[in-house]
Amino acid sequence: MARITLICCLLLGCLGNSLQAEPIKIGLSYPRTGNYKTEGLELHRGALMAVDAINSSGGLLGRPVQLLTRNSASRAQNARNNVERFARQGAQMxxxxxxxxxxxxxxxxxxxxxxxYFATLSYANEVTGREGHRYLFRESNSALMSARVLGEYLGWHMPRQRYHYIIVDDTWGRSxxxxxxxxxGSQDRARHGRSALPSSSALRRHYLDALHKAAASDAEILVLALLGEDLRHTMRLAHNLGLHTRMQIIVPHLSKSIVQQAGPKVMQGVIGTESWTWQIPAQEKSPAGQAFVDDYIRQHGEYPDSAAASAYSIVQQWADAxxxxxxxxxxxxxxxLENHRYSLLKGPQQWRTFDHQNVQSIYAIRVxxxxxIMQDPLKQDYFEIIHQMSGEAAAQSHDDWQQERGEDLVLH
Known part of the structure; x- marks a missing residue:
């Protein structure tokens, strides 16, 4: 008995020493304020959960992991400055x-x-395409992946429709x-019209002008290529104008937070995509994914969003590497990381070698x-999965990637 007690004390001592060692620092640059602050909250929660899980298991290389955070306010220059600050603080990633x-x-x-640098909610093709490099990995899906699963679903169920697009005039919106x-098949802009909102500081009149233009069209499908507060404001105005009664509204990238902010009544019937929802672990028989969902509910009293899952997965995958x-x-x-295949919060995923895009299944969902929704115990069961496409079918091919890159055919 004394020997067992001694061994336990030694093990606890080793664990204590590992967590007293110099921490390994990682930096999370995320929006605490601005257009995407709600998504930023999910990123922060997921990152904290991953760090806690690693440290509760003894840390990494005998050292604890410490999460550094800074507000980006969704501004590129802020994000750049944050990287520099993290580097001065000794961050490793x-x-x-x-x-x-x-x-x-x-x-x-x-x-x-x-x-x-691991990109989270960054969907433009350029991130791992024309602008990709060796030190950048993207966990979230690309615009192409969302477009392919949506295009296949709409082609099967709503063929030969007239479209109207309202986009945010930034890299992702254009992508x-x-x-x-x-x-x-809606490339003809004379038939399938559009409006572009400014990439920052859009006003109510911008939203209304775009929606009135859509209302005056003969479109049967309205695509709102918007995110965050822009999407919330536009959806509420579109609902007030009754556009949801005469058009199928498509939001390419849906999230739990936007349904909560705009309201389930406003978002009802909207179609979009997600790379992960809280139902996926049960559907794809992922014990680790289900444990993540259960732990998130225990800590926060609500279901996790894909943003939380993305941040959690990135920290865990970096630690695994x-x-x-x-x-x-x-x-x-x-x-x-390159060519590494794994399963964590869902089915199989892979960090692809040639572009560092995470290849994973993508889902078309409907609110x-x-x-x-009100029948759910947490009243947050917002989405039904209506279509699914494998990552290999959805992601850009190597040949197309090289065509986009021009003469720069490998990552540097």
């Missing part, structure tokens, strides 16, 4: 962001400083519009009716 401009700008600065037009390479060196971690 940076992740986050809620726009593609953030990912591109922050990722470039991270490369100059020798740090890996998703281009891809959706291609996958739905550190363990497998037994190193914090960025080059060794790149080698450990349930308010009466259906």
């Amino acid at each position: 940076v992740f986050g962001g809620a726009t593609s401009e953030e990912a591109i700008t922050a990722g470039k600065r991270a490369r100059q400083l020798g740090l890996l 998703i519009e281009s891809e959706l037009r291609a996958t739905t 550190v363990r497998r390479s037994a190193s914090l060196d960025s080059e060794k971690l790149i080698q450990a 349930k009716t308010r009466s259906q």
